[in-house]
Amino acid sequence: MKITVINGNMRYGSTWHCTHEIIEELQKQVQTDVTEFSLPKDMPHFCNGCFSCIYNGEDTCPHNACIKPLVNAMIASDLIILASPVYGFDVSGQMKALIDHLCYMWMSHRPNPEMFQKVGLTVTTSAGAGLRHTTKTMKNSLVFWGIKKVYTFKFPVSAMQWSDVSEHNKAKIKRDARRLAVQISRSVRNSRKSFNPLFRSIFFRMMSGMQKKNDWNKTDRDHWENRGWLTGSRPF
Numbered sequence: 001m002k003i004t005v006i007n008g009n010m011r012y013g014s015t016w017h018c019t020h021e022i023i024e025e026l027q028k029q030v031q032t033d034v035t036e037f038s039l040p041k042d043m044p045h046f047c048n049g050c051f052s053c054i055y056n057g058e059d060t061c062p063h064n065a066c067i068k069p070l071v072n073a074m075i076a077s078d079l080i081i082l083a084s085p086v087y088g089f090d091v092s093g094q095m096k097a098l099i100d101h102l103c104y105m106w107m108s109h110r111p112n113p114e115m116f117q118k119v120g121l122t123v124t125t126s127a128g129a130g131l132r133h134t135t136k137t138m139k140n141s142l143v144f145w146g147i148k149k150v151y152t153f154k155f156p157v158s159a160m161q162w163s164d165v166s167e168h169n170k171a172k173i174k175r176d177a178r179r180l181a182v183q184i185s186r187s188v189r190n191s192r193k194s195f196n197p198l199f200r201s202i203f204f205r206m207m208s209g210m211q212k213k214n215d216w217n218k219t220d221r222d223h224w225e226n227r228g229w230l231t232g233s234r235p236f
């Protein structure tokens with residue numbers, strides 16, 4: 001199983017440890033090939049809001065040199081993991097900066113057909129509150145990129161660092177990670193066969209209708225037209 005992990009901070013903290021508990025559990029079931037990025041080291045920029053990715057293509061992003069290797073790794077993976085601690089009830093600023101750069105590949109613009117067979121996972125930890133909102137921020141990106149099945153792992157560790165997490169909580173994290181890993185590996189195994197999520201089918205159809213009328217962005221429209229998505233073909 002090919003896995004890309006994007007860590008929303010640079011600490012080997014609770015979020016990193018939770019992510020790696022899940023990966024270790026996956027490794028007990030399947031052979032894995034893990035590519036890991038950490039933010040802001042691997043993508044230190046904020047989105048300029050220049051719209052260049054949206055209007056002129058993603059390769060024209062001024063930060064393409066950082067974004068491209070990340071996207072290529074995701075495209076080559078079976079499982080994409082977005083991991084961030086809760087900062088002020090949401091993802092870290094560096095995670096948000098990355099997902100802002102990737103709005104061009106939302107289904108409302110130019111979804112990558114490769115995304116539609118992938119499995120996603122969000123991982124987040126907090127001292128106590130904000131897990132749901134933080135999960136939603138990351139899950140939105142995975143879902144609107146077209147990813148078929150998105151799992152979530154969230155844990156209120158009641159600690160500022162991993163070494164302060166209680167043994168009780170560490171044992172629970174291990175149990176939850178084991179359970180989740182079984183579900184994820186089954187999902188990756190079946191990802192080409194299993195059902196199409198209803199929400200995605202409906203949303204894709206809506207976006208196809210929108211692109212048919214699109215006379216404001218030729219780059220987006222061509223993306224849909226060239227793949228036959230305006231005349232009934234589907235990437236799933």
Ligand SMILES: Cc1cc2nc3c(=O)[nH]c(=O)nc-3n(C[C@H](O)[C@H](O)[C@H](O)COP(=O)(O)O)c2cc1C
Pocket residue numbers: 009011012013014015016085086087088089090125126127128129130157159160161162
């Ligand atoms: C800037 C900052 C903001 C935080 N905001 C919250 C918050 O809104 N809610 C919360 O429960 N914990 C908050 N925390 C605590 C962290 O989410 C928590 O300690 C988390 O497990 C740290 O993850 P890490 O060890 O992977 O860095 C915050 C921590 C920092 C550094």
